[in-house]
Amino acid sequence: MRLLTHNMLACNIKGVTNGYPLGLEAEKWVEKEVDFNADFLRGVFPKIEWRALVGAARALGFPDLLPEDAPDPSVLSSSDDFLRRFHRALLELHVEEGALVCPETGRRFPISKGIPNMLLHEDEV
Amino acid sequence: MKLKQLEGLLGSIQQFSNPKVDLEQYPTGPHIASRLLYTAEDTFGDVDGKVVADFGCGCGTLGIASALLGAEYIIGIDLDAQALQTASTNAENLELDIDLMQCNIKSLSWSGRVVDTVVMNPPFGTRKKGSDVVFLSMAFKVASQAIYSLHKTSTREHVKRVAFRDFNAKCAEVLCELRFDLPQLYKFHKKKEVDIEVDLWRFVP
Numbered sequence A: 001m002r003l004l005t006h007n008m009l010a011c012n013i014k015g016v017t018n019g020y021p022l023g024l025e026a027e028k029w030v031e032k033e034v035d036f037n038a039d040f041l042r043g044v045f046p047k048i049e050w051r052a053l054v055g056a057a058r059a060l061g062f063p064d065l066l067p068e069d070a071p072d073p074s075v076l077s078s079s080d081d082f083l084r085r086f087h088r089a090l091l092e093l094h095v096e097e098g099a100l101v102c103p104e105t106g107r108r109f110p111i112s113k114g115i116p117n118m119l120l121h122e123d124e125v
Numbered sequence B: 001m002k003l004k005q006l007e008g009l010l011g012s013i014q015q016f017s018n019p020k021v022d023l024e025q026y027p028t029g030p031h032i033a034s035r036l037l038y039t040a041e042d043t044f045g046d047v048d049g050k051v052v053a054d055f056g057c058g059c060g061t062l063g064i065a066s067a068l069l070g071a072e073y074i075i076g077i078d079l080d081a082q083a084l085q086t087a088s089t090n091a092e093n094l095e096l097d098i099d100l101m102q103c104n105i106k107s108l109s110w111s112g113r114v115v116d117t118v119v120m121n122p123p124f125g126t127r128k129k130g131s132d133v134v135f136l137s138m139a140f141k142v143a144s145q146a147i148y149s150l151h152k153t154s155t156r157e158h159v160k161r162v163a164f165r166d167f168n169a170k171c172a173e174v175l176c177e178l179r180f181d182l183p184q185l186y187k188f189h190k191k192k193e194v195d196i197e198v199d200l201w202r203f204v205p
């Protein structure tokens, strides 16, 4: 699971209203190189929840990879360094083992072999 | 990538070793899968550089085809852990990065509109009535650009009605009619059901 996926996911338990963003516990992660595509990054930037991405990168042990606050979109054309960092956080880091944690209920959704299990129990649907 | 090449690569991927009847697990064959994605890219530009979600991805056929045609980010979702493992191996063998997630499409909870295109071959609802419409409803919630889906030709009017009336589709068109030859995976399939007529739809949300 990469951080773009984490960025989209909310807790899906019935009745939960503050299920976003999910906490991230990363026991094992890997980094894999992806071709750099600046146009893609510029297009996706406005759709990203910045605080969720910063939190997820931090959970993987990258406290300084991204600025704390969402930068002004002008940085997308002015700073190659920013685009490279954004690219790395969004597309190159894979959580292999760990869990996603609902911020409201504390329910843990395990991630195993890179695949998060978001299946609900009967009483959660 | 050429259509023939795409079809060839899709023909090489591993499919359900142990199909589960209740989940309507049968693969989209390489002929149909390659044409579906090739049309999506070549005619509509809905794949290259896009974020694509594959609903009910099974062993990953449609997601892998999207990746081969240049999708930037793919996420495949299925209920079944075993199918997802196969999808993961298939992607790895082709050196493709595909995110996978185990989830019931019915209770998918996504925020935002990051996904551009949804591709799917949903359960036709022969086991659980209306499953394809459940998939479609969720696809309309997450896709911002287009949805490609297969539905039985016999349900064409119904699909059209729900797309416009319930999901506010801007556009819903049948791109082509296909003959879907369900391999005789299941004993309960009567002979005449083996070869069914299916529509390839493109919806704009």
Ligand SMILES: C[S@@+](CC[C@H](N)C(=O)[O-])C[C@H]1O[C@@H](n2cnc3c(N)ncnc32)[C@H](O)[C@@H]1O
Binding pocket: B023, B024, B025, B026, B027, B028, B029, B055, B056, B057, B058, B059, B060, B061, B062, B077, B078, B079, B080, B083, B103, B104, B105, B106, B120, B121, B122, B123
């Ligand atoms: C007809 S198969 C298509 C498989 C694959 N997409 C392909 O084209 O080869 C339907 C898939 O949907 C999955 N499925 C069925 N019901 C589901 C649900 N409620 N949520 C998620 N996946 C489901 C099945 O496990 C199966 O892999």
